[in-house]
Amino acid sequence: MSERRDKLKVIYDMLNSIQDKGGKIKPTHLLYKSNLSHSKMQIYLKELISRDMVQEDFDSKQNRVYIITKNGIKFIGDYRKIREFTDSFGF
Amino acid sequence: MGAIINDLLYRPEWFIPTESVFEIIAMLITLIISLYSYKVYKLSSNKRYHYLAVGFFGVAAGFFFKTLSNSVLLYPGLFLGLDKTIPFFKISYFYTISLILYAFLVLSGYVVIACLAANVRNRRTILSLMFIALLAAFLIREARSFTFFYFFAFVLLVVYIIPYMYENYKKQKNNSSFLVYLGFLLLTLSSLIFIGRSAYGIYYWAGSYILGQSVGLLGYLVLLINLVLVLRK
Numbered sequence: 516m517s518e519r520r521d522k523l524k525v526i527y528d529m530l531n532s533i534q535d536k537g538g539k540i541k542p543t544h545l546l547y548k549s550n551l552s553h554s555k556m557q558i559y560l561k562e563l564i565s566r567d568m569v570q571e572d573f574d575s576k577q578n579r580v581y582i583i584t585k586n587g588i589k590f591i592g593d594y595r596k597i598r599e600f601t602d603s604f605g606f
Numbered sequence: 607m608g609a610i611i612n613d614l615l616y617r618p619e620w621f622i623p624t625e626s627v628f629e630i631i632a633m634l635i636t637l638i639i640s641l642y643s644y645k646v647y648k649l650s651s652n653k654r655y656h657y658l659a660v661g662f663f664g665v666a667a668g669f670f671f672k673t674l675s676n677s678v679l680l681y682p683g684l685f686l687g688l689d690k691t692i693p694f695f696k697i698s699y700f701y702t703i704s705l706i707l708y709a710f711l712v713l714s715g716y717v718v719i720a721c722l723a724a725n726v727r728n729r730r731t732i733l734s735l736m737f738i739a740l741l742a743a744f745l746i747r748e749a750r751s752f753t754f755f756y757f758f759a760f761v762l763l764v765v766y767i768i769p770y771m772y773e774n775y776k777k778q779k780n781n782s783s784f785l786v787y788l789g790f791l792l793l794t795l796s797s798l799i800f801i802g803r804s805a806y807g808i809y810y811w812a813g814s815y816i817l818g819q820s821v822g823l824l825g826y827l828v829l830l831i832n833l834v835l836v837l838r839k
Contacts, residue, residue: 523650597646599836603782605774606654606722 525549527594529559530568533583534591539572540581563587613679614705614750618812621819626676628823633669635830636662636715642833657722664715668708675704706743709755713739716759720766735762753804760797768794785832792825 532548533540540548546556560581563569568587574580617625640662647655678685678701685697717735726732742758745751771787799818803811 593649596836596839597649599782599839600642600646600833601650601652601655602778602780603786603832603836604658605770605778605783606652606658 523594523597525551525559526563526568527591529556529563530583530587530591533569533581534588538583539574542579542581545581614702614746615752615815617815621812621816622676622679625819626673626680628819629669629673629676632823632826633666633673635826636666636669639829639833640666642837654722657718661715661718661722664711664718666715668711668713668715671704671711672708675701675708678704702747705746709746709752710739710743713742713755713758713762716762716767720762723770724766726766751804753801756797756800756804760794760801763790763794763797782832782836785828785835789825789828789832792821792828796822796825 529545529549529551532545535548536544542556545560546553549556549559551559560569564571566586567584568590570582570584572580572582613619640659643655643659643662647653647659678697682697685700688695688700689697714736717732717739720726721732721735738758742754745754767790768787771783771790775783775787777783796818799814799821803814803818
C-alpha cells in the first residue's frame with residue numbers, strides 16, 4: 516500500500532474516533548484512539564483543521580476539545596465508499 | 607447493406623440496432639467505472655487504481671469503435687458522402703478499421719486488468735500480451751474471424767482475472783466482491799459462447815450470437831450494480 520493510502524486511513528481513524536464520541540473529543544482520548552505519537556497526532560490535527568474537517572474548541576471547564584465538521588463527516592462517507600470499491604476489486 | 611460492406615460478424619442483420627444499444631450501455635458502464643477508479647487513484651495515490659482506470663477506459667474506447675462500425679452498417683448513407691470529400695476514404699476501410707480498433711482496445715483493457723490481477727510487472731510479458739491482442743485484432747480482417755479475439759479474451763479472463771476475483775471474494779466475503787467476481791464470470795461465459803459459436807460453425811443459429819451479447823451485457827450490468835451499491839452506502 517502507498518504512503519498516501521496509509522495517511523488516508525489514519526485520517527479516517529481519527530475522524531471516526533471523534534464521530535464515535537458524539538462529534539467531540541478530548542486530545543488525550545484522540546491520542547489513545549488514533550494510536551499515534553503525540554507529535555504525529557499534532558501534525559495530522561493541523562492538517563485536519565486546515566482542511567476544515569476538524570475544529571478546535573474549549574468545553575465548559577476550559578479543556579481543549581476537537582469537533583468534527585461537515586467536511587470531516589463527508590470524508591468518512593467518501594472513505595468508506597472508496598474502501599468498499601477497492602475491496603470489491605481487491606487491488 | 608450487404609452490397610456495400612460484408613459484415614465480418616456473421617450476425618442477424620435485424621439484431622444490429624439492438625446490439626448497438628447494448629454496446630453503448632457497455633461503453634457507458636466501463637467509462638463510469640474507469641472514471642471512479644481514477645477518482646480513487648487521485649484520492650488514495652494507489653497506482654493500481656490508475657491502471658484499473660486505464661484498463662476500463664480501453665474497454666470503453668473499444669465499445670465506442672464497435673458502435674461506430676455498427677453505425678456504418680446501419681446508416682451507410684452518412685458515410686458514403688465522405689468517399690467524395692475525403693481523399694482515400696473508403697467506407698469498407700472505415701468499417702474494418704473500427705472493428706480492428708474495437709478488438710485491440712477491448713483486449714488491451716483486459717490485458718491491463720489481467721496484469722493487475724496477476725501482479726505482472728515484467729514489461730516484456732505485458733508487451734507480449736499486447737502484441738497477441740494486436741494479432742487477434744488483425745486476424746479479424748486477415749482470417750475474417752473473431753474466434754481468436756474471443757479465445758484470447760477468454761484466456762485472459764480464465765487464467766488471470768477469474769482466479770484473482772474468486773480469491774478476493776473468498777477473502778472479503780461480501781456482496782461487492784461477489785458481484786465483481788460474478789460480473790467477470792458472466793463476461794467469461796459470454797466469450798465461451800462466442801468461441802463455441804465460431805468453433806462449431808453454428809453461425810446459422812442467430813440465438814447463439816444474441817445469447818453471447820446478452821450474457822456479456824449482463825456481466826457489465828452486474829459491475830455497474832456493484833458500483834451503484836458502493837456509492838449509495
